[in-house]
Amino acid sequence: QVQLVQSGAEVKKPGASVKVSCKASGYTFTGYAMQWVRQAPGQRPEWMGWINGGNSNTKYSQKFQGRVTLTRDASASTAYMELSSLTAEDTAVYYCAREPLVGATQFDYWGQGTRVTVSS
Amino acid sequence: QSVLTQPPSASGTPGQRVTISCSGSSSNIGSYSVSWYQHFPGTAPKLLIYNNNQRPSGVPDRFSGSKSGTSASLAISGLQSEDEADYYCAAWDDSLSDDYVFGTGTKVTVL
Numbered sequence: 001q002v003q004l005v006q007s008g009a010e011v012k013k014p015g016a017s018v019k020v021s022c023k024a025s026g027y028t029f030t031g032y033a034m035q036w037v038r039q040a041p042g043q044r045p046e047w048m049g050w051i052n053g054g055n056s057n058t059k060y061s062q063k064f065q066g067r068v069t070l071t072r073d074a075s076a077s078t079a080y081m082e083l084s085s086l087t088a089e090d091t092a093v094y095y096c097a098r099e100p101l102v103g104a105t106q107f108d109y110w111g112q113g114t115r116v117t118v119s120s
Numbered sequence: 121q122s123v124l125t126q127p128p129s130a131s132g133t134p135g136q137r138v139t140i141s142c143s144g145s146s147s148n149i150g151s152y153s154v155s156w157y158q159h160f161p162g163t164a165p166k167l168l169i170y171n172n173n174q175r176p177s178g179v180p181d182r183f184s185g186s187k188s189g190t191s192a193s194l195a196i197s198g199l200q201s202e203d204e205a206d207y208y209c210a211a212w213d214d215s216l217s218d219d220y221v222f223g224t225g226t227k228v229t230v231l
Contacts, residue, residue, distance in 0.1 A: 035220070037165075037222075044208060044222045044223065044224055044225050045157075045159075045165065045208060045210075045222040046222070047219055047220035047221065047222070059218070061217070061219050061220075062216065062217035062219065063219075095164060095165070097165075104153050104170055104171035104174070105152070105153060105155060105170065105171075105211075105212065105220075106155060106167055106170035106171070106176070107155070107157070107165075107167055108167050108170075108176055110164035110165055110166070111164060112163075112164055113163075113164055
């Protein structure tokens, strides 16, 4: 069965960076994209970007351009999201979600979420 | 961020039908397919509807989606207590930078 397992909760100081991992299993990693979405307390989900699991092409939300880096290790079926220059406004739960590379947009499987807290 | 507007809340008694609207524009719903996600706080969101009206396998047929012009809607028929959750619509938006945008969210309460 498809599973996306994310790394554990993080507490970071303002100005630091955080790197969240998302290990996929149960499907061919290179046949799908990995989307990254975050949700701050009381807010709607917010799309951050996506990475093509096959060729590593990426697309970032303009809001996070320059601060977020998405990478993947196909041999380990793992995607990574690194966010730099953290501020308190980056406190949120970060999710990875699988999306087929062809067909209609659908974030069909999600990771369990990684809570990132930014506090001095 | 472009806004997909949803009513903040909706409610119904068990067995009733509840409909949630999602209002957008020509740069998002008017041009792209709509998805709907169910979210229980503390858990991962779940895809309910994609491509406006398609249900992934395992999603009960009590959930249905539709789209017309720049608006979309999610209907829950035969409302059950376990349907009490937050619901978000989502679509691509090309007004500024091709972002994927989520709606403002609707909390469904089963009375």
